[in-house]
Amino acid sequence: MKVHFILNGKAVEAEGRPTDRLLDVLRHVFHLTGAKEGCGEGECGACTVLLDGRTVLSCLVPLIQVDGRSVITVEGLAATEKGHAYLERFALKGGTQCGACTPGIVLSGAHLLQEHPHPSHREVAHALAGNICRCTGYQAIQRALSEEPEAVLDSTLLPAADAEREDGS
Amino acid sequence: MNPASGLPRTVDEALLRLQERPDTVALAGCTDWMVRDRLARADAPPVIDLLAIEELHGIEEIATPPSEAKRPAGADADPTTPPPLLRIGATTTFGEIRVDRRVVEGYPILAEVASQIGSRQIQNRATLGGNLVNASPAGDSLPVLLALAAEVEIASPDGRRRIPYDAFHLGYRETALGPGELLTAVLLPPPPPHQAFRKVGTRAAVAISKVMVAMAAHSRQGRWSSMRIAAGSVAPVPMRLRAAEKVCEGAPIDVETATEAAEAAWGEVEPIDDVRSTARYRRWALSRVVRRLLLEM
Numbered sequence: 301m302k303v304h305f306i307l308n309g310k311a312v313e314a315e316g317r318p319t320d321r322l323l324d325v326l327r328h329v330f331h332l333t334g335a336k337e338g339c340g341e342g343e344c345g346a347c348t349v350l351l352d353g354r355t356v357l358s359c360l361v362p363l364i365q366v367d368g369r370s371v372i373t374v375e376g377l378a379a380t381e382k383g384h385a386y387l388e389r390f391a392l393k394g395g396t397q398c399g400a401c402t403p404g405i406v407l408s409g410a411h412l413l414q415e416h417p418h419p420s421h422r423e424v425a426h427a428l429a430g431n432i433c434r435c436t437g438y439q440a441i442q443r444a445l446s447e448e449p450e451a452v453l454d455s456t457l458l459p460a461a462d463a464e465r466e467d468g469s
Numbered sequence: 470m471n472p473a474s475g476l477p478r479t480v481d482e483a484l485l486r487l488q489e490r491p492d493t494v495a496l497a498g499c500t501d502w503m504v505r506d507r508l509a510r511a512d513a514p515p516v517i518d519l520l521a522i523e524e525l526h527g528i529e530e531i532a533t534p535p536s537e538a539k540r541p542a543g544a545d546a547d548p549t550t551p552p553p554l555l556r557i558g559a560t561t562t563f564g565e566i567r568v569d570r571r572v573v574e575g576y577p578i579l580a581e582v583a584s585q586i587g588s589r590q591i592q593n594r595a596t597l598g599g600n601l602v603n604a605s606p607a608g609d610s611l612p613v614l615l616a617l618a619a620e621v622e623i624a625s626p627d628g629r630r631r632i633p634y635d636a637f638h639l640g641y642r643e644t645a646l647g648p649g650e651l652l653t654a655v656l657l658p659p660p661p662p663h664q665a666f667r668k669v670g671t672r673a674a675v676a677i678s679k680v681m682v683a684m685a686a687h688s689r690q691g692r693w694s695s696m697r698i699a700a701g702s703v704a705p706v707p708m709r710l711r712a713a714e715k716v717c718e719g720a721p722i723d724v725e726t727a728t729e730a731a732e733a734a735w736g737e738v739e740p741i742d743d744v745r746s747t748a749r750y751r752r753w754a755l756s757r758v759v760r761r762l763l764l765e766m
Binding site for chain 1: 476496499500503504513514516518520521564584587588589590591593594673674675
């Protein structure tokens with residue numbers, strides 16, 4: 301089947317079987333390799349992306365359910381000014397080590413900051429419960445997210461309804 | 470019908486598709502299906518996407534038809550207007566349930582379980598209907614819906630019907646859903662004033678449960694009434710702890726009742742040893758959790 305969706309703010313189309321994984325489509329069709337396959341079972345969070353502005357595991361999303369929706373990967377986040385600055389601060393605060401979990405963690409963090417601009421320790425812990433860091437760098441990651449000043453998702457990346465709310469309209 | 474893909478956009482279109490091609494898989498949040506079944510199917514089964522069907526999604530209050538209005542003993546609301554039911558569409562996600570004001574205020578144990586299922590990423594996809602139809606003995610929301618005396622709405626080519634959720638699970642991963650039928654919604658009766666839930670897992674988050682207990686009750690003059698206690702992960706299906714409920718019915722709200730109910734719960738389950746826990750631990754934990762929740766509730 302052919303599906304049409306918004307990928308990192310741009311309209312795209314992809315052809316595949318309805319049950320193909322979004323993760324494979326991102327990596328092999330669009331060559332966006334930020335989302336990683338860790339466990340392939342929805343436990344590790346390395347393949348986290350935003351679907352219609354919410355964190356999901358791209359290894360568990362079949363292509364059929366992407367039609368007409370918006371997908372944001374770490375590459376899309378990094379391509380915006382706000383997102384790039386966020387990733388730089390995150391790295392400077394030691395929030396990343398080997399990097400395997402980082403794309404998923406920064407997207408979980410971006411979604412959290414969208415909902416809670418000044419997250420508590422507990423809110424950060426809940427938001428990251430599904431992202432496993434093999435280097436056990438959790439404390440630095442916690443700190444990096446707790447000190448983020450504001451929402452980091454650029455409104456151009458968000459689905460229209462959310463972007464409107466962003467603009468205060 | 471979606472003109473581009475030819476995929477159903479209404480429940481009736483979906484039912485028709487299931488009739489035409491009985492091997493069609495109806496997909497919802499896919500958090501189990503993509504792991505468990507996708508790789509087992511080399512044949513790429515025909516699928517339909519229930520998430521694209523608007524009428525299956527969302528939470529709303531609906532009026533109870535007067536003939537069906539049942540009032541719990543002791544409630545003293547105006548008898549002329551039956552209280553509304555909360556209707557939760559089958560494809561409503563746990564992420565949506567977790568933050569819904571009506572759920573948080575009226576059915577806090579449902580909001581609590583929704584926030585403890587998997588991770589945020591899972592909650593953003595997994596649906597209430599999917600949890601029920603998947604029918605895992607460890608499905609977290611199942612005992613909660615039993616405690617809340619939920620009903621489920623089922624659509625079939627012959628029409629819609631409502632059955633008590635008590636009658637939905639028939640055996641291990643076997644439900645009352647017939648071939649070609651769809652679960653369309655869960656209906657919750659007015660909130661009971663006392664509710665409690667506890668999940669026992671390996672970690673505080675993202676753990677498959679070893680034991681779950683959910684309970685809901687009314688009270689009158691210091692005594693329990695309409696007590697419903699349900700447990701998960703201790704039998705092939707989520708189950709009511711009827712012996713423990715019986716101990717509580719009309720009994721004083723005190724530590725003796727809680728202890729006696731915990732002993733009754735111990736005696737009425739036959740859990741198994743598996744990769745997540747042992748029968749011995751499960752029975753012990755279940756009994757302790759029943760006692761503790763009765764004291765906290």
